[in-house]
Amino acid sequence: MATPDPILSLPPGLEAAKSEVLPPLINIKPINWFFDLNRAMSLWPVTFGLACCAIEMMSVSMARFDMARFGAEVFRPSIRQADLMMVTGTVTRKLAPTVVRLYEQMPAPKYVMACGNCAISGGPFKFEGQYGVVEGVDQLLPVDVYVPGCPPRPEAILEGLFFIQEKLTSRRWWPKPQELPPDPAPAAKGKK
């Protein structure tokens, strides 16, 4: 009987994503700014969910928290046409090679959002002696934005999307919720 593996930062047999996004060959600032602006305004996610956070990802694209408002509702089933990979949920060791492979298949301007505590650090599954869960998807992929929560609220996922847009264009495009004026008549709304 082999002794159980010690808890390493990256389990044996797993490899992190090797592909890297090269800097542009010709660096013309206004053109880069223009394309980055367009990329920020149409971040198409992959239809890809791992655990319960995927339910929140579905919720954020549905009626109440509509991700389509920011042009990000086009869930592409094929990874070749997607820009944003939302790692929504627990990345188990068994699934990790597939996640890495999916990331490597995505064409170049690609962004990764780690949704939920499991994808950030292993979340509730991180304890002494655990053997099945990768503790943080950032050991495998270069993560752009971490969205905490267990699972994160749909508003938090939207906020993560805004952070990727801010990362691309170095500007926050939408007002912060706490700076908005209070809703004038909350009682009149949504009353059946």
Add this chain to the structure above:
Amino acid sequence: MDLSIVSFVQIIVSVLLVIALMVANAVVMVYIERKMAGFIQRRPGPYEVGPYGTIQAVCDSMKLLAKQVFVPGNVDWLLYFLAPVTAFLPVLLLYLPIPFGPYLTAMNVDDGILLILAFAGLGVVSNLLAGWASNNKYGVLGAARAVSQSVAYEIPMIMALLSVVFLTGSLNLTEIVDSQGSWPWQWNIFAQPFAFFIYLVSLIGETNRAPFDLPEAESELTAGFHTEYSGMGFALFFLSEYANMLLVSFVCATFFLGGWKGPFLDGFWWTFIKAYAIMVFMVWIRWTFPRVRFDQLLNINWKWLLPLSILNLWLTAAILKILSKIY
């Protein structure tokens, strides 16, 4: 048609205008489709990018333009790059015989509908090439489905159009418009309601739209024949899909809805209003009905549409014969 300088310049100008129409149509239709999807699902749709999200489609196309063109291993290089172009190119020719207005026909050929039906088949070839060349099991399955579906749905489509041709006695699209009147009850839709219905169903099947979008069914084949295409290749497939939608809508408007003739004031605006009404109808259908199974799809065609369209054609011919004996 004499090939003088004038006709040559005319063809060049009309092809350029058709390209402009195709691109503008794709941009407008992406916006309309996403917005309508939103309204049907009780959400606002694209809202923040530009006023009411109007420049959303421009942003999408710019992003696709700047996306990495990815070539997977073991693909057939020539066919892989040829397929999006062959999806896009025949559509240029297909718009030429369509009478947009009384004086707005790029190429007034005598058998215009024959030209359209003959070259519309090339779109399927591009789907087949794309699925085959990308060396992907989902791609090949999607391509096979695209071919069997398009071949099947072309037949009732042709039968439905043929019954209108029987009525008019001409394959020329301009003459078909001329034979109809300005008011809705003078249009062919009242003379041929069954043909109109059959055409309406089979045009959705022909353009691979939901509920008949089996070639790119997400839940079974990730994205069908364009699974391996990224960036501009994918964008060209989408462009040609929307261009094909617009083309079948124009043919429908010409054959059944009186073309550029309408109440009060004839003109090209009626063609566009009717064609876009059919486009909006197609989008409405897409976001309302679930996808059919593949055997259901073929059963609808072979067991219902085809016998009905043959019956309709036979009835049209018989009635025309009887009428010609009487008068």
